[in-house]
Amino acid sequence: MIFEQLNSGACKTYLVASELTKDAILVDPILQNSNEYLNLLKQRGLKLRYILDTHVHADHLSGAAALADQTGADYVMHKNSVAKCANVRVDDGHTLQIGDVTVTLLHTPGHTKDSVSVLVGDKLLTGDFLFLGEGGAGRTDLPGGDSGDHWDALQKLANLPDRLWIHPGHDYHARERSTLGEERTKNDRLARRTRTEYIQWLAGFKLGASDWMVKVIQANYSCTRDPNAVEIPCEGNTCEVKASPAQGGAVREIACESLAKLLTTNRPDLILDVRNPDEYTGELGHIDGARLLPLPDLAARAAEINEFKNKSIITICKMGGRSAKAAQTLAGLGFGDVRSMTGGMARWKSLNMPVVK
């Protein structure tokens, strides 16, 4: 079996193919990358039989419709999906045969009504049903999301083995995979909770969809072939979904432009950069005076910034996902005035704001 993740960013697209027959399936292709996928298939002599979207995406434009036009492949989605042009609509347990490779689709709703996960060999492609480690899982507060559905779907993992590889739809820390056993110990969504407890736990997390997300959902419903159909904030294909569960209620946000103004007038007491050290010193640089405290260490090291408990804090990351999680974490720890900078350093840099390297 051929198995590859094709994208360089936080948003994952998977290629699964039979070495024997050269039949292939693409899972969650991104519209802007369609030509790259077609070139790759051609180079490898692969025939695209199926394109699958694990759900109607809110964070990037799906390439499924355009690729189906160009290759004649079937566009597969769950039967609950409202995407207009998916021509194969499947139920829980449906299998697709890719040469000698059998792909089984599990209905795993919660993030959306139509979410499916893909079981192939020793791998589970989870889409936004499950992310890695502290990433948790996809939000349940977007249209079609339901925390109770998500709890129900998580129970389907009970009979799957610890050694199963988990390949998520997104990861914001450049990780490719983990095992289900590892997730059982590290991923908070898999902690033992009753259905009621789980729903209550996520209840405070109600950001709702941003305007641009609603536009992306609509474009994916109507199977756009136009890569510029929606202006997605931050850098292209950002797949920015704030995936974290509730800790301190909704995240307060601040735009890059507003922060830039504050820096010259009424500077916040603490600018907290929650990226990894190599990102802080890397290409995008950091805001002058920003203090580094990577998100994975934040909860354990929050005491280091206790003096800012009643002061103004702005959290920053690359695109705005981790900083939102950091803001929630700090709010949950009793920090009273925390805002997350939307769009992160990627947007900051695109606006030509000053950085230190």
Ligand SMILES: [Fe+2]
């Ligand atoms: Fe999603």
